[in-house]
Structure formats: structure tokens, C-alpha cells
Amino acid sequence: MKGKIIKAIAGFYYVHCEDDAVYECKAKGKFRKDDIKPIVGDNVEIDVLDEDKKKGNVIKIFERKNELIRPLVANISQALVVFAIADPMPNFNLLDRFLVMMERNEIDVVICFNKIDLVNQDRIMEIKNVYGKAGYKVIFTSAKDRRGISEIEETLSGKTTALAGPSGVGKSSIINLISPNANLKTGEISEKIKRGKNTTTHVEIVALNDYSFVFDTPGFSSLYVNDFEKEELKNYFREFVFFNGKCRFSGCNHVSEPDCIIKNAVDKGIISKGRYVNYLLLYDEIKNKN
Ligand SMILES: Nc1nc2c(ncn2[C@@H]2O[C@H](COP(=O)(O)OP(=O)(O)OP(=O)(O)O)[C@@H](O)[C@H]2O)c(=O)[nH]1
Ligand SMILES: [Mg+2]
Ligand SMILES: [Zn+2]
Numbered sequence: 001m002k003g004k005i006i007k008a009i010a011g012f013y014y015v016h017c018e019d020d021a022v023y024e025c026k027a028k029g030k031f032r033k034d035d036i037k038p039i040v041g042d043n044v045e046i047d048v049l050d051e052d053k054k055k056g057n058v059i060k061i062f063e064r065k066n067e068l069i070r071p072l073v074a075n076i077s078q079a080l081v082v083f084a085i086a087d088p089m090p091n092f093n094l095l096d097r098f099l100v101m102m103e104r105n106e107i108d109v110v111i112c113f114n115k116i117d118l119v120n121q122d123r124i125m126e127i128k129n130v131y132g133k134a135g136y137k138v139i140f141t142s143a144k145d146r147r148g149i150s151e152i153e154e155t156l157s158g159k160t161t162a163l164a165g166p167s168g169v170g171k172s173s174i175i176n177l178i179s180p181n182a183n184l185k186t187g188e189i190s191e192k193i194k195r196g197k198n199t200t201t202h203v204e205i206v207a208l209n210d211y212s213f214v215f216d217t218p219g220f221s222s223l224y225v226n227d228f229e230k231e232e233l234k235n236y237f238r239e240f241v242f243f244n245g246k247c248r249f250s251g252c253n254h255v256s257e258p259d260c261i262i263k264n265a266v267d268k269g270i271i272s273k274g275r276y277v278n279y280l281l282l283y284d285e286i287k288n289k290n
Helices: 030-034 092-104 121-133 149-156 171-178 230-236 261-267 273-287
Strands: 002-009 012-017 022-027 043-050 055-061 078-084 108-114 138-140 160-164 204-209 212-216
Touching: 012 043, 012 055, 022 043, 078 092, 078 149, 092 108, 092 230, 092 273, 108 121, 108 171, 121 138, 138 149, 149 171, 160 171, 171 212, 230 273, 261 273
Parallel strands: 022 055, 078 108, 078 160, 108 138, 160 212
Antiparallel strands: 002 012, 002 043, 002 204, 012 022, 043 055, 204 212
16 A cells, blocks of 8 residues: 655654555565665555554655655655744854755755744844845744734645754744644743754644645754765855856855955845855865865
């Protein structure tokens, strides 16, 4: 029987099959020989061991359209990366790392800044200016007063979307608003350090309707994106790609080369300074890796 892994906990895979049955499975297929582990989002074939108790074995994983490590998901059509605009304060370096990873994997990404009830309009415009200008769709929401939630619904419609972002930013809260049956656990952030407490501990797919699915995922606080050459990094900053070939040197890495159009654009405010600084930080990180 064919199905999709909608949840994975402690070596058990929950496989959603036709007519809405969910089977609790273990991994027994020959894919294990190749050191491949099933992940949430995988389309699989299962052997039913006990129809009454809905137990089975995953015996085959169908080829993945794509997969991410953080969050650990497969076969998504886009990612919605969620950051809080405050509590916890957004770590833009982490966001830029995530965007690099998504550009590298060629997966569409939409950015959501949640908790806008905690800041004023100026702050919203400031952030919109940075990421909108970089070429991303940015949605501002408040799960508290429902602002922007209908825009999120539109963005998720017809797609298979992984929510991703730090702990405590409101990922599960947003899904609960959109799918009242989801009943996902949400958690307070710590009073003192204003950080999430990793309330969501496993990836789980929520069906919004027959053709729209969202993955709730555990928050993450770090991301290494240095598994490629430093010269590649510039291709993963959308707003740089637009200027391709316009620097004095054709292989310009926009670091310390003369007559660099990217540095020029940063000085003129056409490219965000913060994004460029994160580019340089990441560039150095890749360079120093070896
Ligand atoms: N003020 C405000 N608080 C919010 C908003 N959205 C969520 N919260 C609160 O933020 C806290 C964390 O929300 P969660 O939905 O658990 O966050 P999460 O991103 O799923 O966190 P992890 O599961 O730990 O990764 C909860 O106390 C929510 O009530 C919002 O728009 N405004
Ligand atoms: Mg959560
Ligand atoms: Zn340049």
C-alpha cells in the first residue's frame, strides 16, 4: 500500500494512506542498507502487518523531489520561514543563512514576520524594505490579533509548505489559527531571556484541505551553510544576481575588488547593508572552514 509519512517519533513512522487510515510503521526496507532513513514528507510503500491495529513496515521510499536537513522534511513545494519581529528578537544572520540554503536547494521561500502586535509601523516598514527589496515576498502577521493570517492562508493554498524558524516565534500558533483541528501544542517563551522553549519536538504534517499541507517543525537556532565553495555564495543572494557581470572583474566576489557594483549599490542604499554584512560574514566562514 502507498502512503505519506506525516509524523516520525522515536523510530516510528506514521503513514497516511488512502481513506484516511494512519499506520504506525517501522523502517524495514532495503533502503536501510544505503543508510537512508525515512523522513516526514516521504512518499512510501508499506506492508500492512496488522490491519486492525493499523501497524506496518515501511518497505520502500519513493524518490524525493527535494529534502532539507533543517528542518528535516522531504517533498515540499515551498518553505515559509517564520521569525518574530520581537520576543524573540529576529536574528537576521540566521534568516539570511536560511535564505541561502533555500536558494541553493532551489526551493521557493516566503518570509513571515510574526508578532507585529509588539512593534510599531516604522519597524515593520524598515524590515519590509530590507527583505522586499532583496526580492522576497514578506508577510507580516500577528497570531494574537489575526492580522495577516488570511494572506498566509492564500500563500499556503494548493501547496505543500514547511514552516521553519527559531523556537518561540509562533509557527504552531499560526497553523492552529488556520487549521483549528490541528490542535498543535504551543509554548510560552522564557520571561528572562525571551527565547522559545522548543515546544514542538517533531515534524508533523497538517492537512488544510485535500490539496494544501503544512509541516509544523521544531525551531532551530543555528544553521551551517558552508558545504560549498565561497565563490558560489554570491549566487544565493537574490539581489546580487540581478547585477551579475556588471563588476569590473568578471569573477568578482564583491569583497575587496575595485569597481564592484555590489559594494556601490550598498553605499547607495540600493542593496541592504545588513544583508551585505551577512554575506561577508558567511563568505569568511566558508573561506576559513579549511
Ligand atoms: N504577542 C504575540 N505572541 C504570540 C504571537 N504568536 C504566537 N505568540 C506566542 O508566542 C509563544 C510561542 O508560540 P509557538 O506557536 O509555540 O511558537 P513556535 O514557533 O511553534 O515554537 P517552537 O515549537 O518552540 O519552535 C506562545 O506563547 C504564543 O502564544 C503573536 O502574534 N503575538
Ligand atoms: Mg511549535
Ligand atoms: Zn563585485
